[in-house]
Amino acid sequence: MPAPRLTVVVTRRLPEVVETRMKELFDVELRESDAPMTREELVEAMMRADVLVPTLSDTIDANMLARASAGQKLKLIANYGAGVDHIDVSSARQRGVLVSNTPGVVTEDTADVVMALILSVTRRLPEGLHAMQSGSWEGWSPNAFLGGRIGGKRLGILGMGRIGQAVAKRARAFGMQIHYHNRRRLRPEIEAPLEATWWESLDQMVARMDVISVNCPHTPSTFHLLNARRLKMLKPTAVVVNTSRGEVIDENALVRGLKADEIAGAGLDVFEHGVEVNPELRNLPNVVLLPHMGSATVEGRAEMGEKVIINIKTFADGHRPPDLVVPGMV
Known part of the structure; x- marks a missing residue:
């Protein structure tokens, strides 16, 4: 039976x-x-x-x-x-x-969205899209919508698991320099093809990066890993991207940094309080927000x-x- x-x-x-x-x-x-x-x-x-x-x-x-x-x-x-x-x-x-x-x-799907956010923020794609959809575009200008080139820039990956490594492979194809912070250093056979540099100190890494990509899970030890103190260490030209868990970043401190021009921009697919998105984030021109769609294929x-x-x-x-x-x- x-x-x-x-x-x-x-x-x-x-x-x-x-x-x-x-x-x-x-x-x-x-x-x-x-x-x-x-x-x-x-x-x-x-x-x-x-x-x-x-x-x-x-x-x-x-x-x-x-x-x-x-x-x-x-x-x-x-x-x-x-x-x-x-x-x-x-x-x-x-x-x-x-x-x-x-x-x-969803490793590959999420890594695709990381790159999409990096490009969207650094190249100001939403601003261009808004100009076209609103009908406010008046034609090409040498100084209009100037963004930043990502080739040659330093990408600091926070969490070098499956998704972090997939992001690194894509970023290398765009000519970015790969850096990462992880609890443990990757094995040489994984690290070498990515030409990745391991930073034991997260403080030292974030202070030197052009783009930070958060790809670690939310655990008690990673809650507000990017806290106000560490966000203050970022270069004013740096961009923060998060497709992992919103709780890893102190969202209020991030808003303060963005508003004070201490952080150049942010691309967020996840938020500290779930669907309750900080209203100030919605109004910042240097921020790209997505509705947790990193794995949505x-x-x-x-x-x-x-x-x-x-x-x-x-x-x-x-x-x-x-x-x-x-x-x-x-």
Whole structure:
């Protein structure tokens, strides 16, 4: 007699191809609305699910896990996304709940957007776009929309994991000099082809860079890693780009630096307080804002779903999910 199928609850609308495959494999409860679940809805979902499939918009803390454990049903949180800072992984494991994620899927997509932001800010592309769309452009002028050349400039990558390395490869093709700060220096066979320079001191690196790209995860140790003191160290011609997690940068200090012309510009795809974007950022001409779309490709979203399904299916078959997250990783 075949084992009963797992009950899987999905918290947000996923690509149709992913939802269709889930319905074939599991007893799946799909979300009709694409609005994030409330805190109470998440707890109730965990109480009736063997497997919860949340996204980065779903905060799952120790208190919620304690309440959900009363149902004695939840066994796996199969996160749809690589980052798991919205899940209390340690509390989950203490309660016998495994957590998996989807690493490596959107590396190339996110790195593409990093380069797009670097070019958008340094070459003032949004200002040009606005002039054309508003009809205010009056023709070519030698001094109009002057930006900066990125070839030969120093790029400082904060976090040299998969995405950081993918950014480095692209930036090298544009002629940028690659520098990075990481907890550990890369192996020579990885570092050498990138012609990358490792800085043990983040302070020393940020003071010398033309562009800073934030590509590290949000952890207790990286919260406000680019704090007011470090932002003050930037050259006034420097640009900051963040496609990782908004909490890594002290957003208020960044605004102050931009308004005081102590920082030349910023390109942000993520924000310290989620969808609550600092209103002052919206009004600065030297800032490019994107709605967390670094990984937003049709291919990437489908591949994320495939990884979620593989993690659930492997777990259902009695094996360790291939993308299991352990507390020491976060």
